[in-house]
């Protein structure tokens with residue numbers, strides 16, 4: 015793996031992946047990002063070691079050119095929000111489905127060996143059984159969940175019809191440094207971090223007993239790199255979670271305990287399209303990709319909080 019491209023590489027997970035790829039010894043890392051939600055600052059310390067393209071994944075000609083000579087494309091660019099896909103479905107459909115198609119098609123035309131795709135656990139919807147296993151029938155509850163699932167299906171068809179190696183990883187609530195807390199659509203843990211530092215009550219949508227398999231960004235980046243290297247996994251879909259689940263109430267109480275504060279949350283109405291519980295069965299990823307998460311929740315929360323404290327005070 016000498017030459018790679020990370021789409022969405024200026025985003026939260028993408029910029030973490032770029033760092034992990036460089037640390038893994040990859041010689042040539044290119045980033046494609048139109049900076050819709052990503053920021054070049056996310057790449058500051060590694061900026062002189064990468065090639066940055068301010069480009070849109072829906073631009074086939076541009077993608078075809080950038081992908082020339084590339085071994086692996088990590089496709090993370092997306093409009094990644096359930097509520098945003100309900101309030102404004104057109105752009106998220108266009109980027110998440112048409113953009114993903116364009117990436118696959120350009121990668122196939124440019125003879126890229128493998129595309130590793132950031133899929134989403136939201137594709138499962140509400141399942142009767144936990145943890146969620148890859149063999150379960152997906153039941154998306156939102157346009158976003160459906161769009162991410164369509165990307166998986168498109169990828170597997172590019173594999174079977176055009177010989178493009180494709181591996182999809184269903185990310186489960188990723189958190190960590192550089193997750194942007196500035197919008198109403200931001201990930202819940204980034205919003206919790208901001209509230210905690212500002213000593214404000216977070217708004218929890220629903221009763222707070224909904225649960226998530228919160229996964230630290232470095233564990234996800236490691237798994238994504240393993241998926242790029244693994245043999246005999248082409249066309250497959252894997253859960254990329256930690257295998258645990260924690261309620262939002264529990265996480266907020268843990269964060270308060272770390273800071274030694276008592277700030278009761280405010281509760282709002284449940285959000286449309288939200289899944290009630292989420293937890294990954296990680297057996298397949300462990301067996302076939304060597305998944306080996308290193309960051310239990312307490313350690314990951316502390317690391318993340320330290321980063322937000324530094325970045326908010328900077």
Ligand SMILES: NC(=O)c1ccc[n+]([C@@H]2O[C@H](COP(=O)([O-])OP(=O)(O)OC[C@H]3O[C@@H](n4cnc5c(N)ncnc54)[C@H](O)[C@@H]3O)[C@@H](O)[C@H]2O)c1
Pocket residue numbers: 021022023024025026027028046047048049050051052053069070071072089090091092093094109113132133134135162184185186187188189201
């Ligand atoms: N964060 C999570 O918990 C989570 C969970 C499941 C799946 N995912 C998937 O992981 C990927 C990364 O998510 P993230 O949380 O880092 O979000 P993010 O918003 O930080 O990153 C997405 C990146 O894509 C870029 N982008 C958007 N539209 C683009 C376009 N048309 N052309 C080029 N670049 C474009 C954005 O500027 C941004 O840098 C997404 O595909 C998302 O669906 C994330």
